[in-house]
Amino acid sequence: MHDKTARLTTDEYTQLAPVVRLLIALLVSVAAAGLAYVVLSLPLVANGLKEAVAEHLALSGVSHPVTAVLLNFRGYDTLLEMGVLLLALLGVWSLGGIPQQREPSPGAVLDMLSRLLVPVLILVAGYLLWVGAHAPGGAFQAGSVLGAAGVLLLLAGWRPGARFVGLPLRITLVTGLGVFVVVGVTVMLVGGRLLEYPPSLAGALILLIEAAATLSIGITLAALFLGGRPETRVHR
Amino acid sequence: MSNVVFYALTGVGLFTLGLYALIVHVHLLRKILAINVMGSGVFLVLVALAARTQEAAPDPVPHAMVITGIVVAISATALALVLMLRVRAETGRATLPEEPLG
Numbered sequence: 001m002h003d004k005t006a007r008l009t010t011d012e013y014t015q016l017a018p019v020v021r022l023l024i025a026l027l028v029s030v031a032a033a034g035l036a037y038v039v040l041s042l043p044l045v046a047n048g049l050k051e052a053v054a055e056h057l058a059l060s061g062v063s064h065p066v067t068a069v070l071l072n073f074r075g076y077d078t079l080l081e082m083g084v085l086l087l088a089l090l091g092v093w094s095l096g097g098i099p100q101q102r103e104p105s106p107g108a109v110l111d112m113l114s115r116l117l118v119p120v121l122i123l124v125a126g127y128l129l130w131v132g133a134h135a136p137g138g139a140f141q142a143g144s145v146l147g148a149a150g151v152l153l154l155l156a157g158w159r160p161g162a163r164f165v166g167l168p169l170r171i172t173l174v175t176g177l178g179v180f181v182v183v184g185v186t187v188m189l190v191g192g193r194l195l196e197y198p199p200s201l202a203g204a205l206i207l208l209i210e211a212a213a214t215l216s217i218g219i220t221l222a223a224l225f226l227g228g229r230p231e232t233r234v235h236r
Numbered sequence: 237m238s239n240v241v242f243y244a245l246t247g248v249g250l251f252t253l254g255l256y257a258l259i260v261h262v263h264l265l266r267k268i269l270a271i272n273v274m275g276s277g278v279f280l281v282l283v284a285l286a287a288r289t290q291e292a293a294p295d296p297v298p299h300a301m302v303i304t305g306i307v308v309a310i311s312a313t314a315l316a317l318v319l320m321l322r323v324r325a326e327t328g329r330a331t332l333p334e335e336p337l338g
Contacts, residue, residue, distance in 0.1 A: 016260060024259050032252035039244045039281065046288045048295035065296035066303070074300060081304045088311030092318045099321055140303050217307070224314035227321065 061202025062133040070138065071206045075195040079184065082177040082213060085220050089173065093229035106156045114156040121149035129214050133203065139176075139210035143217025150222025165230040173223065176216025180209050243284035250277030262331045264320040268313060275309045 016024075053065050053073065060068035070078050106114075125142040132138030160169065183205055184195040192198065197205045223230075254274030258267055279302045286298035324330045 021260055025256060028252050028256045028259075031255065032248060035248045035251065036245055039248055040241065042285065042288075044238060044240065044288060045290060046285075046295075047290065048286070048288075049297045050289050050293070050295040053296050065293075066299045069296050069300035070303060074297070077300070077304050081307055084308050085311050088315045091315045095318050095322050099325075138303075140307055221310070224311070227318050 059199045059202070061197065061199065061204075061206050064132065064134050064136070064138075066136070067132045067138045067206070070140075071209060072195075072197065072202060075184070078213075079177070079180050079195065082180055082216070085217065086173065086177055089220050089223055092224055092227065096228055097231060098226055098228040110156050114152045114158075118149045118153060121145055121152070125149070125214060125218065129210055132210065133207070139213040140217060142210075142214040144221060146214060146218025147221025147225075150218060151225045154222060154225055160230065162232065166232045169219070169223070169230070172219050173216055176209075176213035179212035183209055240284050240287050243287075244281050247277045247280030247282075247284060250274070250280060252277075264323065264330045264332065265317075268316045268320065271316075272309065272313060275305065279305060 050065075053069060056073070057063065057065060057068055060072040062068050062071070125145040128137040128145060129139065129142040130137075132141070183197075187197055187205075188194050190198075251274050254270045254272075254277060257270035258274065261267060261270065282298040282302050282305075283294075286295040289295055320330055323332070327333055
């Protein structure tokens with residue numbers, strides 16, 4: 001254990017000569033100056049797409065502009081983003097099982113704290129999900145709070161039972177992307193374009209997508225924290 | 237100097253600091269952290285530029301892009317960390333090997 005730590009600390013230092021490092025610093029400074037010039041040359045007042053968003057906000061089904069952009073006007077970005085999240089988890093799982101490491105015992109404080117905090121975090125996630133329609137909040141904020149609750153449970157030594165890590169876990173992970181795709185394709189079949197919600201139903205559809213996405217994001221983030229594919233059956 | 241320019245320039249600074257650390261450091265954890273600092277710089281520039289509107293409310297489109305970007309950055313970081321652990325398990329070092337893995 002001791003020499004392993006020693007080797008890691010020697011790895012941390014750069015193997016580059018000081019002259020090379022100075023040269024890199026100079027080149028990076030030139031790049032910084034270029035970027036700063038670009039930032040300074042931008043106009044100081046620019047409304048961007050703010051007016052376009054405000055004009056169509058009434059049709060989006062929600063009254064908070066960021067949620068309207070995320071789930072209606074640029075819903076395609078959010079759909080692909082759910083795909084990226086799932087893809088990252090697939091990548092982590094494909095690299096093998098949960099890494100074997102000694103688990104330090106959580107201690108009474110962390111144990112007690114997780115018991116107190118996890119119900120509150122779940123409640124906060126539900127509130128953030130609901131409030132996202134008209135104030136800052138939404139699926140990603142709620143999902144990350146849910147993910148934090150999961151990480152807290154994992155830190156306190158809790159592990160999902162073998163019954164849940166098989167099909168139930170996998171279904172929960174793909175629910176967010178699945179509901180999003182089903183809604184997007186259904187509105188296309190009904191007569192719109194992909195992800196073009198009818199204005200009368202937009203609010204309900206966005207809440208449905210966000211609820212499914214919150215659950216999937218939370219569970220995906222907690223599963224990413226595990227660092228590997230959980231075993232579905234007992235080791236042979 | 238307005239707040240917008242100050243925050244945007246801070247973002248540029250974070251991006252370049254991260255870029256320097258990404259090139260100079262050998263340890264993969266430091267490279268992953270450097271990429272995250274670069275990403276934070278980009279997000280700061282986007283949020284700063286979104287505040288250039290005439291009224292108080294900022295442009296919501298860059299904000300939505302930043303939220304999307306944060307989630308993608310978290311996913312990529314998690315995958316990178318697991319890849320780093322795998323490299324360490326295979327080679328015993330958390331650095332990229334000079335020659336390809338056999």
